[in-house]
Every structure is written in structure tokens, then in C-alpha cells.
Amino acid sequence: MSTLREALAQWSPSRLWQRAEARLGRTSAGAAALRHGQYVVLPLAAIAAGLAAEHMTIRWAFAMIIAASYLMLRSSTNLFGIVVLGAMLAYLPEHMDLFERGILFDVALYAMLGIGLNIVVGYAGLLDLGYVAFFAVGAYLFALLSAPEVGGGFDVGTSFWLVLPMAMVVAALVGVLLGIPVLRLRGDYLAIVTLGFGEIIGIMLNNEGATGLIGKHVNSTHGLTNGSVGVFSIPKPYFFDIKLATPHEMYYVVLVGCLLAAFAAERIRVSRVGRAWEAIREDEDVAAAMGVNTTQYKLLAFAIGASIGGLGGAIFAAKQSAVFPSDFNLDVSVNVLALVIIGGMGNVRGVVLGSLLLIGLPDVLRDFSIDLGFVSLDNLGADYRLVIFGAALVAVMVLRPEGLLPSRRRAAEFEQARVIEAERAT
Amino acid sequence: MAILSVRHVGRAFQGLLALNDVSLEVEPETIVGIIGPNGAGKTTLFNLLTGFYRPTSGEVWFEGKRIDGLPLDKIAAAGISRTFQNIRLFASMTAIENVLVGAHLHLHANVGTAVLGTPQVRREERAALATAVELLNFVGLKGRENELARNLAYGEQRRLEVARALAVRPRLLLLDEPTAGMNPGETAGMTRLIRELRDDLKITIALIEHQMRVVMGVCEYITVLDHGEKISEGVPEVVQRDQRVIEAYLGTGQIITEGGG
Numbered sequence: 001m002s003t004l005r006e007a008l009a010q011w012s013p014s015r016l017w018q019r020a021e022a023r024l025g026r027t028s029a030g031a032a033a034l035r036h037g038q039y040v041v042l043p044l045a046a047i048a049a050g051l052a053a054e055h056m057t058i059r060w061a062f063a064m065i066i067a068a069s070y071l072m073l074r075s076s077t078n079l080f081g082i083v084v085l086g087a088m089l090a091y092l093p094e095h096m097d098l099f100e101r102g103i104l105f106d107v108a109l110y111a112m113l114g115i116g117l118n119i120v121v122g123y124a125g126l127l128d129l130g131y132v133a134f135f136a137v138g139a140y141l142f143a144l145l146s147a148p149e150v151g152g153g154f155d156v157g158t159s160f161w162l163v164l165p166m167a168m169v170v171a172a173l174v175g176v177l178l179g180i181p182v183l184r185l186r187g188d189y190l191a192i193v194t195l196g197f198g199e200i201i202g203i204m205l206n207n208e209g210a211t212g213l214i215g216k217h218v219n220s221t222h223g224l225t226n227g228s229v230g231v232f233s234i235p236k237p238y239f240f241d242i243k244l245a246t247p248h249e250m251y252y253v254v255l256v257g258c259l260l261a262a263f264a265a266e267r268i269r270v271s272r273v274g275r276a277w278e279a280i281r282e283d284e285d286v287a288a289a290m291g292v293n294t295t296q297y298k299l300l301a302f303a304i305g306a307s308i309g310g311l312g313g314a315i316f317a318a319k320q321s322a323v324f325p326s327d328f329n330l331d332v333s334v335n336v337l338a339l340v341i342i343g344g345m346g347n348v349r350g351v352v353l354g355s356l357l358l359i360g361l362p363d364v365l366r367d368f369s370i371d372l373g374f375v376s377l378d379n380l381g382a383d384y385r386l387v388i389f390g391a392a393l394v395a396v397m398v399l400r401p402e403g404l405l406p407s408r409r410r411a412a413e414f415e416q417a418r419v420i421e422a423e424r425a426t
Numbered sequence: 427m428a429i430l431s432v433r434h435v436g437r438a439f440q441g442l443l444a445l446n447d448v449s450l451e452v453e454p455e456t457i458v459g460i461i462g463p464n465g466a467g468k469t470t471l472f473n474l475l476t477g478f479y480r481p482t483s484g485e486v487w488f489e490g491k492r493i494d495g496l497p498l499d500k501i502a503a504a505g506i507s508r509t510f511q512n513i514r515l516f517a518s519m520t521a522i523e524n525v526l527v528g529a530h531l532h533l534h535a536n537v538g539t540a541v542l543g544t545p546q547v548r549r550e551e552r553a554a555l556a557t558a559v560e561l562l563n564f565v566g567l568k569g570r571e572n573e574l575a576r577n578l579a580y581g582e583q584r585r586l587e588v589a590r591a592l593a594v595r596p597r598l599l600l601l602d603e604p605t606a607g608m609n610p611g612e613t614a615g616m617t618r619l620i621r622e623l624r625d626d627l628k629i630t631i632a633l634i635e636h637q638m639r640v641v642m643g644v645c646e647y648i649t650v651l652d653h654g655e656k657i658s659e660g661v662p663e664v665v666q667r668d669q670r671v672i673e674a675y676l677g678t679g680q681i682i683t684e685g686g687g
Binding site: 264271276287 | 476477478497498499501502503507508510514516517518519523526527528530531533534535536537540541543547551590593594
């Protein structure tokens with residue numbers, strides 16, 4: 001058992017890859033295959049995914065395997081690979097039904113939220129359990145500005161695109177508001193306070209209806225947020241003359257948002273700002289002694305993370321056409337944090353992989369069944385999907401506590417912890 | 427004109443006086459040593475100078491500005507940087523990234539320009555990398571740029587701390603036991619490095635050190651602390667013969683008899 005566990009602990013996609021690389025690289029043909037192989041394999045895989053039988057599980061399995069293998073190969077510097085991946089992601093929903101497209105939208109949306117939270121948790125090391133607050137702020141901002149009955153009802157035909165940066169700015173301000181009181185807190189204490197903050201926003205949305213403290217002064221029938229009834233009939237945005245009415249069209253919006261967020265997060269990570277965050281995460285006092293204004297940089301992390309959450313919220317509201325306080329509960333924060341941790345903290349590609357697994361898998365499992373002839377479990381997925389899902393999460397955390405695709409630093413930290421533990425054992 | 431002037435500084439920790447009425451002056455471009463037995467308050471003094479603690483009494487002046495009570499980053503910006511007795515590198519970052527964090531104050535990229543990747547940001551980043559490589563070469567870490575700090579050998583980690591502190595471009599560098607735990611070869615290298623810092627880079631250096639050979643060899647002026655108080659100061663030859671210093675290290679040599687029994 002212990003050897004098995006050791007073997008599993010040793011297992012890592014990048015290590016397997018490195019080993020294969022070392023072995024193949026010895027022959028000239030192997031080296032050439034390594035260098036050019038992905039230019040052949042990736043397009044083939046993309047075509048296969050597009051043409052896959054129109055059975056959801058199969059298609060999803062394909063999509064995930066391809067995305068996962070792509071992410072694991074880590075050839076982010078390879079422009080060709082990115083183009084192929086982009087084309088594949090754009091093509092993917094073409095043959096899907098409404099339900100599948102909904103899942104795809106959620107995966108992309110949560111990947112974007114994960115990228116935002118990863119800035120706060122993975123880069124700056126500030127554990128935030130109230131991320132839903134910023135998501136809610138973005139969603140309600142768009143809803144209240146545009147809904148004709150409850151909110152302002154101004155024309156969003158083209159101004160949806162103006163609301164998006166507004167949502168980012170407002171969410172960033174809320175992020176700073178949260179940041180100021182928690183600046184001195186670390187670790188567990190920070191987590192509890194942010195948890196409370198997330199709850200406060202959710203409860204406020206629920207209570208600021210016609211009888212709310214502020215709401216009753218704003219509007220006697222709807223209050224500020226229309227309470228638990230929610231804000232409905234949010235108009236659909238337009239992209240020039242194209243009405244973005246379905247999850248399919250909104251998927252492209254969130255996909256572009258996701259790519260932009262990933263690009264920005266990656267650029268910031270390798271800059272002076274990213275290094276300052278890393279330093280704060282490693283040793284806050286020493287970072288300050290090297291001249292980093294830790295107050296300013298922690299607030300900045302909250303603000304940037306929050307702005308991406310706000311952007312996601314506004315897109316979510318536009319896609320749903322209606323928002324309710326119950327959409328913004330603790331589950332959202334926990335899911336986003338879980339996908340960051342499982343995917344691999346500090347790494348954008350890990351976060352995307354985490355979203356595929358955490359958000360995509362539970363729905364894909366609905367269709368999962370086993371039929372071996374002598375034993376047939378045809379409702380396995382529908383009845384037990386969350387059990388399977390939970391077991392998968394436990395397995396990932398036991399076998400790879402650093403996440404599936406950790407950043408180089410996280411991997412190093414966990415390796416160190418492992419060595420120390422091994423030394424203690426002897 | 428002294429570059430650093432510590433005036434009647436005291437620091438109490440819940441009634442315990444870690445430092446009591448300590449004054450000292452450091453002249454520009456000198457190497458001064460701060461010595462004393464364990465618990466004498468040497469590191470506490472460094473922590474007061476760099477803003478880790480606020481003094482409970484007294485003042486600290488650096489280049490004509492009062493700096494006691496300023497936050498850590500403002501003191502770094504004023505031109506003081508330090509290394510740590512128990513090495514405090516950013517362990518999961520590479521050697522060169524550690525140095526680049528030290529250069530934080532001299533770079534100007536912000537979130538906006540970093541995302542856009544403006545030409546200024548790229549130019550400044552290239553220049554910072556070149557400087558960082560130079561600093562690593564200077565402290566003898568050539569070729570170790572991309573090694574994680576935690577994977578460096580002990581002596582290398584101490585030198586990386588020096589490189590990181592130098593990236594702040596300090597005019598006063600505080601070294602807290604720079605040769606602790608080093609073998610004789612590494613110690614000689616560090617001593618040479620300290621001299622070069624002063625001679626080539628014109629940096630004023632204050633160091634805490636336990637190895638008397640290093641202190642007497644490299645320092646031009648020495649301050650001796652014991653139980654939080656300054657008991658002696660002067661050039662090495664004088665301090666070495668000071669009776670109070672000898673007593674502080676070796677005891678008084680008398681058997682103290684107490685009344686009653």
C-alpha cells in the first residue's frame with residue numbers, strides 16, 4: 001500500500017512528460033517527433049472533438065481529454081497551439097444542444113472567476129471565502145441598470161459593453177472596501193472575515209426590497225433590489241446588430257472575457273506587481289523591508305480579483321435575464337475556491353483545468369452509465385454523480401495535494417514538505 | 427557628518443528592557459561592527475533601525491532625516507536595507523526573482539502598463555534583469571540565477587540575501603551575522619565581499635558578528651552592547667583591551683559571595 005501511495009505521489013503529468021521527453025530525445029526521429037508532434041496531434045484532436053458522436057458524454061470526454069492534455073503540455077508560449085485551442089473552443093458548441101451549451105458557458109464563466117480569485121489567493125496569498133460578493137455586485141449592477149420594471153431600464157442594446165467596465169470598477173471599489181478592514185488579518189482569520197463579507201452582500205440583496213432599510217426610501221414597490229423576488233426581464237445585449245440571446249452567443253462573450261483575464265493575469269504575474277505579491281505571500285515583513293508597500297499591494301490584489309468577479313457577474317446577469325439573491329450564496333465562493341485549489345493554485349492553466357473538472361464533470365456525469373451485460377447500472381450517473389464527483393475530489397486532494405497543475409513554486413513548496421515529512425519519519 | 431545617528435534609543439518589551447539609552451554615530455563609507463554576548467540587543471537595534479520595531483524612546487536619524495516610526499518600506503526607500511540572522515529569503519522564488527524584488531523601488535511598472543507590456547516596461551524589465559545578473563555575479567552566484575532560493579547551499583543563501591539587499595541600492599547596509607554557520611573558506615569570501623561593498627560601491631556597512639577574527643579584521647569602529655546597554659566603543663584595538671568588554675564576554679573573574687547564604 002505504501003509503495004502504491006508513493007508511486008502515485010510521484011506521479012505527475014509533467015514528470016511523465018519529462019521522462020518520455022528524455023527517452024524520445026535520444027534518437028533524432030524521436031526528437032523531431034517531440035518538436036513537431038504537437039502541430040499534428042493538436043489539430044487532429046480538435047477535429048476529432050468536433051466530429052465526435054453527438055452523444056454528450058463522449059463529446060465531453062473528448063473535449064476534456066484534449067483540453068487537459070493541452071494544458072498539461074504547458075506549451076503556452078506556442079502561438080500555434082493557442083490558435084488551435086482557441087479555434088476548438090469556438091467550434092465546440094456548434095453541434096451541442098442547449099443544455100450542453102449551458103454547461104460550456106458555466107465552465108468558461110467559472111474559469112474566469114477562478115482566474116480572478118487566483119490573483120487574490122494564488123498570487124498574493126490572501127485566502128478569500130467571500131468572492132461571491134464581487135460576482136453579485138457585477139450581476140446586480142447590470143440587472144438594476146437595465147431591467148425596465150425593477151431597475152433603471154436604460155437601453156442596453158449597445159451600452160452592455162459600457163456596463164462591463166463599470167461593473168469591473170464598481171466591483172474593484174467593493175474589493176478595496178473589503179480589503180481595508182482585513183489588511184492586518186492573515187490566514188484563518190482573513191478567511192472568516194471574508195466569509196462574513198460574502199454573506200453580508202447576499203443577505204443585503206435579499207433584504208433591500210421594498211421594506212429594506214435603504215430600499216424603502218428608494219422605491220416603495222421594489223426597494224433597491226426587489227428583495228427575494230429578484231430582478232427579472234433583463235434585456236439581452238446586442239453586439240452591433242446581433243442579439244446575444246442564447247447561452248451559445250453569450251458563451252463567446254465569456255470566452256473572450258476569460259482569455260483577456262488569463263492574458264492580463266499572466267502578464268501581471270511576471271511583472272514587478274506579480275513579484276511583489278509573491279514576496280508578500282512568502283514573507284510579508286521582508287517584502288516590506290525590500291520596499292514593497294504591502295498595504296497598497298494587498299488592496300490592489302483584492303481590487304483586481306474583484307474586478308474580474310464583477311465582470312463575470314455582469315455577463316452572468318445578461319445570460320440569465322434574471323438574477324435572484326439565491327444565485328449568490330456561499331456555494332459560488334466555495335466552488336470557485338475549490339476549482340482554484342484542485343486545478344493548481346497560482347497557475348492560470350491549472351485554474352482552467354479545475355473549472356473543466358469541477359463545473360463540467362458533475363453535469364457530464366448525468367449521462368454516465370455502465371452496462372456490462374450481466375450487470376447494468378443505467379442510472380448510475382443520474383443518481384450517484386455527486387458521489388462519484390466527491391470521491392474524485394477526495395482522490396485528487398489525497399494524491400496531489402498541490403493540485404493538478406500547480407505553479408512551479410507551489411510544486412516546490414509541496415515537494416519540500418514531503419521531504420521534511422520523510423526525514424521526520426526516519 | 428554622520429550618515430546614521432542613533433540618539434538615546436530604548437526599546438521595552440512588556441517591561442523587559444531590550445535596549446536602554448543606546449546612542450551611536452556611523453560615519454559615511456565606514457564599516458562598523460556591533461558586538462556583544464547573546465541577548466545583548468544587537469538584532470533588536472537592527473530591527474529598530476529598519477522599522478521592524480518602533481523605539482519606545484529616543485530618535486534615529488539617517489542622512490539628516492528622522493526615520494524612527496516610519497513603516498518598513500519608507501525606511502527602505504530612504505536608503506537602508508538589511509540581511510537577516512535567520513535567513514529570510516523568498517524561498518519559493520528563484521535567486522534572480524529574489525533580487526528583482528529587492529529592485530522593486532527602482533522599477534515603475536504598474537498593473538496597467540504591465541498588462542499592456544509597454545515599451546518602457548519591457549525596457550525597464552530587461553535592464554533590471556541585467557542588473558540582477560550583475561549583482562548575483564558580484565556576490566559570487568554566477569550561473570545560479572534560476573535556482574529556487576530554498577535549493578541553494580547555506581553560504582549561497584547568505585550571499586543571495588546580500589545581493590537582494592544591494593538591489594535596494596542602499597547607502598547603509600545592515601548585515602546581521604553575515605558569516606554565521608559558514609566554514610572558513612566561505613567566511614573569508616564573505617569578508618572579502620564586505621570590503622568590496624564599501625570600497626567599490628561606497629556603501630556604509632554596519633554588521634553584527636560573533637566571529638572576533640571577522641570583526642577585528644574588517645571593522646573600523648566597534649560598538650559593544652551588553653544587556654541592552656552600550657558598554658564600550660572605539661577602534662578595534664581599543665575595544666579589545668577594554669576591561670568591561672572582557673568582563674561582558676568572560677565574566678568578572680571573581681567569585682561573588684552573597685550576604686546571608
